[in-house]
Amino acid sequence: GAVVSQHPSWVICKSGTSVKIECRSLDFQATTMFWYRQFPKQSLMLMATSNEGSKATYEQGVEKDKFLINHASLTLSTLTVTSAHPEDSSFYICSASPQETQYFGPGTRLLVL
């Protein structure tokens, strides 16, 4: 149980385009999901908390207009990187919790050319 999926697993895009990443809880409902980014050989950095039916809560320094989060159902949250630039290239990971334990998706590697 407690399986979280992400799609796509990797994406390459041109600078200036937008990219949408999906995070799904497959066998449980999640009112809250979390989005992280991870740079090589570094730990996870929380970007935002996604709340079903309401606005996301962004961590300090994360641009909410650049990283759009939508949590339209109890099993799906999406992260859209708008007008992506090479510095947005990173590993994006989502997580969801059926109770107190967070279970992580497999991650999405984004490369912006």
Added chain:
Amino acid sequence: EDQVTQSPEALRLQEGESSSLNCSYTVSGLRGLFWYRQDPGKGPEFLFTLYSAGEEKEKERLKATLTKKESFLHITAPKPEDSATYLCAVQAGNAGNMLTFGGGTRLMVKP
């Protein structure tokens, strides 16, 4: 502010050489301490949750322990497939399900 510090940053072991990874933390009202394993290019995989000082949990060659200031992940007779980054995270009582992560320990086990 909640803080988590893991040591060492990297650890090289020979197969069969037991060792421990440390996770020191400061948190306002610990709700839970979590250990995850992360393989390169993948999301973290849940290992253990510890809730109170004195608690211990085991899974195969791994054993996690908790005190009021730190947690240890003991690895007994490791195998090359135990090579990964091990992440420690704390959950504060007033932060919902939010986690604060340490920097991780990269473990390499040589055959």
